Amino acid sequence: MPPDRAPTLHDVARRAGVHPATVSRALSRPDMVAAATREAVLAAVEEVGFVPNRAARRLVSGRSDAIGVLVPDITNPYFGAMVQAIQGDARRDGLAVLIADTGADPAEERRALQALSRQVDGLVAVTPITDLAAATVPVVAVNRQLRNHASVVVDQDAIAHLALGHLVDLGHRRIAVVRGPAAYWSAMRRDRAVERFAAGAEGCRIDLIGPAPATFEGGRTAYGAVDSSGASAVVAFNDLQATGLLVAAGEAGREVPSSLTVVGSDGLGLAAMTAPPLTTVAAPLEELGRTSRQLLGELLQDASGARRVTLSPRLVVRRTSAAPVVITRKTRHHRGRTHHVPRS
Template sequence: MVTPGSGGEPREGSAVPERMPTIRDVALLAGVATSTVSRALSKPERVNRHTRERIEAAAAQLNYVPSSQAQGLSSGRTNAVAVLVPDITNPFYFDIIRGTQHQLKAAGYTQLLVDTEESSEMELEALHKMRRSADGFILAASRLTDTQLAEVSGIQPVVTINRASASTPTVVIDTPSAVVQALEHLASLGHHRVCYVSGPPTSWSNRARWNVFEEESSKRGLEVHHIGPFTPKTTSGAAAADAAARTGATACIVFNDLLAIGMLQRLRERGIRVPEDMSIVGSDDIFGADFCNPPLTTIASPIEQAGRVAVSMLLSQLNPVPGRSSRQLAVMPTHLTIRASTGPAPA
């Protein structure tokens, strides 16, 4: 504090309050307009990636607190958002968690992370227990039923990722369209007997992929096999590989990369060569999919961006703008990444 007659210098021992950084400070540091900062923090999909990252870095450097967080102190809000994932050890969820974390931090929110262990009971229990500690929820690959989701979203703002529901805003990673690409790829290599290796029966995306697999295989005159369900972990790969070998299929499309990598290991132990004897296609393009032996052909998608978009959709519920409706559906594109685990069908 500066006292009269002190020549502008604070008295010894007095505290000098620091001014809270403003959105204008962030804009100056990032070299953009204040409107761009506001848009980057509330509607990140409307700002290009390089500009958004520069703004986020500037906000973090200044410890900028958006007005929504300051208002939360007097409104009873916690300024925390809970992100629930079925398996925190699955690398697929790493990128989702990174995307939600960065976007929430930039908007002044704290992320609370919960591993529901592929259990709908644990997921529902966590949602009920955390109602007072979180302003909203992001559910990645939720295992809840439509009725349960409707009940939860009726009480507190919710956004789902890879779990379409009429009652909640949803970010869908469009893996079914890439399943079509994978079938076209396998058919072009001469495969006529194909197998779908199923994930959890409560997984919405698993059902969607199987429905497309069955329909598109029939259109192409392919012989279809379905095995599973299997827990989406490498440890389930041995059982999945043994079951796939019994079908006589020459190619498999697998629920996720972890399960596919486990299958590669088991097939190698059994002397079944990939891709000479059997081709394998995974899904998610997780870290390490290109390092396994052989490198895995898989379905790739912008997973981190899905997390960012989910946060943007949730924030539009928490801080609605009059006259502007909240986005209810965002579809993230996918594509097939071809590597050495797929090849021509055996003669």
């Protein structure tokens, strides 16, 4: 066999002294081949370094050496970063990754669960679906906790408390919080965390606005309600919403942060690229993706060992957050001229 050519099924047959069809049967239907012949074929496979294709390996071992990942929007950098981390971790173990973008459509998510279950050993579901019953292989849920399923989530209570605590510490007492999509587990958990924080924040008014799509346009559209609320600061559901709020505030003539403080959530790379750079509560995206893949590996070894993991976010303070401007003088109009009168 030439050194620059990958071993083939015929090389195995020559080494084992059998017909190529026998090698094929020994690998795909071992029950149809005599034990001695099967052992000779397997020994030859090892000696020549033959690697069956993925389909053949699945027939032999019942495993595809592939995992599936479902995301609601692959164009969202949050999910892109997570998929990249999953792929990097899977690649080290020689696993292929199949990706399905479901558009956050529950019907499409169920179809994807069914279709991918026929092609992969397990799934990572980064989706807001209500159940995973359509899957016929082990599943790890990301940013959603479900009964009897392994999951990895970012601590939504911590996200709310870090963002709101930062604003209260700066001196803000009128705060708006733009909610995420109503179907998202993370949005529901965060809403409850905001309500608990508000109940204990004496002297503060915190208004929940929305729900709104977790997109740039979602934030841009929500700006009107934020402005009407009289808030001096706003917390967005994610960084994409926050960028929409920044643009809408600029279009309305409100400067950030002197007129309006804006805080995002996710910690995307784009948060450092906005003007001004966005203060955000950063999720550990690489760890989120890597942990989900590792939990799936544990499930494939022991389906009864489903674990729940909660990861901690961190506050990243940039230039969209500042103390509210304190008005120290009042304005009166006299004969068409404006006079600023200091308050006593």
